[in-house]
Amino acid sequence: MAAIAPVAAVPARGLPRRASSRASAVPAGGVRLAPPHPRTSSLRDRGGTRYPSYDDVRRSVRTMRFAAASDAPTPPDAAADPAPTPARLDLEGDELVLVVGGAGRVGARVVRRLASAGARCRVLTRDPSSKAATALRDACPPGTVELARGDVTEPGTNGDAALAAALVGCTHVVACFGAQRISKIGDILGLGAPETNDVTHPAAVNFRGVARLATAAADAGTVRRFVRVTGMSVGYHPADPIAVLLNAVLSMTIKWQLRGERAVRACGVPYTVVRPGNLLDTPRPPGSVVLVGHGDAKVPAGKVSRDDVAEVISVATFAKNCQNATVGVAGAPAPTGGIASQMAWDPARGMHYVAMEHEECVREGVDVAAMLEGVEADVGELRERRHFPFVAAFVAALFGAATLATAGLVAAARALLKL
Numbered sequence: 001m002a003a004i005a006p007v008a009a010v011p012a013r014g015l016p017r018r019a020s021s022r023a024s025a026v027p028a029g030g031v032r033l034a035p036p037h038p039r040t041s042s043l044r045d046r047g048g049t050r051y052p053s054y055d056d057v058r059r060s061v062r063t064m065r066f067a068a069a070s071d072a073p074t075p076p077d078a079a080a081d082p083a084p085t086p087a088r089l090d091l092e093g094d095e096l097v098l099v100v101g102g103a104g105r106v107g108a109r110v111v112r113r114l115a116s117a118g119a120r121c122r123v124l125t126r127d128p129s130s131k132a133a134t135a136l137r138d139a140c141p142p143g144t145v146e147l148a149r150g151d152v153t154e155p156g157t158n159g160d161a162a163l164a165a166a167l168v169g170c171t172h173v174v175a176c177f178g179a180q181r182i183s184k185i186g187d188i189l190g191l192g193a194p195e196t197n198d199v200t201h202p203a204a205v206n207f208r209g210v211a212r213l214a215t216a217a218a219d220a221g222t223v224r225r226f227v228r229v230t231g232m233s234v235g236y237h238p239a240d241p242i243a244v245l246l247n248a249v250l251s252m253t254i255k256w257q258l259r260g261e262r263a264v265r266a267c268g269v270p271y272t273v274v275r276p277g278n279l280l281d282t283p284r285p286p287g288s289v290v291l292v293g294h295g296d297a298k299v300p301a302g303k304v305s306r307d308d309v310a311e312v313i314s315v316a317t318f319a320k321n322c323q324n325a326t327v328g329v330a331g332a333p334a335p336t337g338g339i340a341s342q343m344a345w346d347p348a349r350g351m352h353y354v355a356m357e358h359e360e361c362v363r364e365g366v367d368v369a370a371m372l373e374g375v376e377a378d379v380g381e382l383r384e385r386r387h388f389p390f391v392a393a394f395v396a397a398l399f400g401a402a403t404l405a406t407a408g409l410v411a412a413a414r415a416l417l418k419l
C-alpha cells in the first residue's frame, strides 16, 4: 500500500493501470460511487508542499474509474440492490462438505448456502440435539444436511475416532469454529498452564484443534479442499495496535490462529484460508460495499456481514483459483474510491491521517463471486511471528500507567488531608 503524497504526484502513481484492472473486476458487481462527503481540507507542510485531502485523492480516483468504465454496462446501484443473485458454485456433483462449527453463526449460513446450491453437508457440532443444530437441519432441503457429534479438543482415541467418522466420504472441509476466551489475570502470572489445560483456550481450539482436524482430513484420503476461517488480524504485524489489543484481551488469539493456519498449510490437503474483519450479524447495510483481497494484502478492516463472509467461503471452497490461497474480506459503509485514510506519524507533522491507496489486489464491490475471480494462490511461506514481546510491553505500560495514576491519587489525597 503506498501513501498518497503531494497532489501533483497522484496521477503518476500508476493509477491508470489500476483503473483498467479494477474496471475488469468491477462491472458484474461493481458499485456506483457515492457522492463526495465533506472531509478534511488539504494540508501544507513547513516547506510549503501541498498534500491532498482525503477528498482530493478520492475525487481523482473516482474520475479515473468512471472514465475507465465508460464503455462498460452501467453497474447496479449498491444502495438499490445490496444482494445480487447468488453465484453458481463450481460443483462436480459428488460433494459432501464437513462443516465444523456448522451450527454457529457463520457456519449455519454456509450450510444453508451450500445445501440450497445442491451440495450435501455434514455439520460437526458438540451437541447435535441443540436447537441451533436441529433447526438448521430442518430449514434445509430434506436429505441435504446431517448432524454429527464431535469436539476438536476431545482427547485420546475417542476424539480421533469421532473426527475420523465425521470425515468418512467427505470431499471438502470447512472449519469455521473458534475460541473466544477473555484473558485472565492468572494467564499473566502463568498460573494453571491454561494453554495446555483449558479446552476453551485458543491454543486448544484454534491451533491444536485445527491441526488435528487437518491431519484427520489428510488421513481420510477423500478431501479435496480444507477451508479454514480465521480473522483479518492474523495478517497484521504483531506490533499493530489492533493485533496487540486482540492478543492481550483474547488469550493471544492471533498467535494461535496463525499457528493454526500454518498447520493447515502443512497438512498436505489443498487449502483456502478466509480471514474476515469484524463480523456483523445483520445483512450488508444499504449502500455499503465488500472489500476482498488475497495473499499478504492488507484489506482495510471494517465490519462485514456474516452473509457476505458465508458467500466468500461458499464460493471460494470450490473455486479453482482459490486453491492454496488466503482471502481477506471486510466491509466499508460506503464505496472508498480505492482509498483508505490511515493514522501515520512523522517528526514534522506528528500524528495525522494520510490517504492510502488500496493495494493492487484489493477489490471493492457488491458481487463477491466476481471479486473472488481475482484471487491468486499464496506465494511463499507463512512465517511464525513473535507476538508475545509486544503484548508484554503493552501490559507493562498499562501497569506502569496504572501505578503512576494510583501514586498520583494517593499523593493528592495526602495533600488534601493535610489541608
Ligand SMILES: NC(=O)c1ccc[n+]([C@@H]2O[C@H](COP(=O)([O-])OP(=O)(O)OC[C@H]3O[C@@H](n4cnc5c(N)ncnc54)[C@H](OP(=O)(O)O)[C@@H]3O)[C@@H](O)[C@H]2O)c1
Pocket (backbone or CB within 6 Å): 100, 101, 102, 103, 104, 105, 106, 107, 124, 125, 126, 127, 150, 151, 152, 153, 176, 177, 178, 179, 205, 209, 229, 230, 231, 232, 276, 277, 278, 279, 280
Ligand atoms: N466474531 C468476530 O467478529 C470474528 C471476526 C473474525 C473471525 N471470526 C472467526 O470466525 C469464525 C466463525 O465465527 P462465528 O461468528 O460463526 O462464531 P460462533 O457463532 O461463535 O460459532 C463458532 C462455532 O465454533 C464451534 N466450536 C467451538 N469450539 C469447538 C470445539 N472445541 N469443537 C468443535 N466446534 C467448536 C461451536 O460449535 P458447537 O457449539 O455447535 O459445537 C460454534 O458454533 C470463528 O472461527 C471466529 O474465530 C470471528
